[in-house]
Amino acid sequence: MASGARSALTREAVLEAAAALVRRHGPDALTMRALAADLGTAVTSIYWHVGGREALLDALVERTVAELGEIRPSGRTPEQRVVGVARELRRQLRDHPHLVALVHERGLTERMFLPAQRVLVREAHAAGLRGARAAEFVRAVQFQVVGHVLVERNRERAPVQQPGERELWGSQAAGDDPALARALARPVDTERLFVTAVRALVRSLLARPSRLPTRAPDSVA
């Protein structure tokens, strides 16, 4: 399964093959031996070019994070633009499910979010937030988005839950609110829930200060 196995082995080639392996079969499939087989080399050659498995994963994460696209805010109010940024970021993370797994496994969740921080800072300023307040806003949105994606990913991977919401809320259980029981027994519409939650958070945090007139940010890089 090696593609072009005749040229000399390169750090780039190793990372490329590793990325392909993860993309197709998930992070667990990335073993040094399988990777070497794909490359048509000895296992130990990988160690010379990129170091051990830890270093390989580090490089892989860095590489894939760099590939994430730009985030361009659009919308009339800061609230609309921030919700848009959050949705775009969520979409990007969902498009790279294995990357999210890798990043989380390696404790680099924060790294994943750095590209979006600048954009959010600009929106915070546009909404009249400054200093520590603006920083708090940026981080609240960051934790919200990344946390939601992690929980989502986890749910999708989860098998049938034993005493799940289904059974728990299936019968009466909810007292005098059958509509609630039905809603909790249904699977979650995560997209909708995400937008609702982000909008609620943003609305509260942006509403607190002096309420300056809302204008577009200086420039959209």
Place this chain on the structure above:
Amino acid sequence: MASGARSALTREAVLEAAAALVRRHGPDALTMRALAADLGTAVTSIYWHVGGREALLDALVERTVAELGEIRPSGRTPEQRVVGVARELRRQLRDHPHLVALVHERGLTERMFLPAQRVLVREAHAAGLRGARAAEFVRAVQFQVVGHVLVERNRERAPVQQPGERELWGSQAAGDDPALARALARPVDTERLFVTAVRALVRSLLARPSRLPTRAPDSVA
């Protein structure tokens, strides 16, 4: 290191030893061989009592989740009580960091939150939310709390980040807002951030409907 190795091996004894191992040295230390050594038995005996590693982890998660304490809401308004519930839940999860890792790894994040759902439903009702609205509220809080804890856990485990916030916001970088740059260069006060975010979310979601007079829930089990 076996404690009472003379009596017959029990499913309970195996789970107890496994829990102790995870508590002391983390989930990675839970290998079938290490566990057998702790118990003073052959590795294969474990298979007879609890099945393979997957089944062992399942049982362990179930066991530890059941050990989580009750959650008793307190406070005058639904907002105060929900924030209190969220803080209590976060504290419980933080007290069992390895459990959170196990649960997340096995895709059972949802399971972790079931005990708190009933409490939140009661508060939603007390705040005047009903039906699908109440369900959405419960799930928004659920995703928020669990997501936040996951991100937090991840950050604590993370080593020194290479192009971290520190370097990124260390110099000018933030244009004309040095206070913001300083704030983002500092480590996050996660407790504070958590409360701020949950309160913002809850306030928005509870403010939407008809605003019925706020009364305490019927009974606090």
Place this chain on the structure above:
DNA sequence: ACCTGAACACCGTTCAAGT
């Protein structure tokens, strides 16, 4: 400078054999 195979110290799991 680059690549190799052999070897080491680990894994989880199966299985036939004991009592």
Place this chain on the structure above:
DNA sequence: ACCTGAACACCGTTCAAGT
């Protein structure tokens, strides 16, 4: 019914040896 050791098919990593 319960427990055992041997064996299998995997891991990541090291290291001396090649060119």
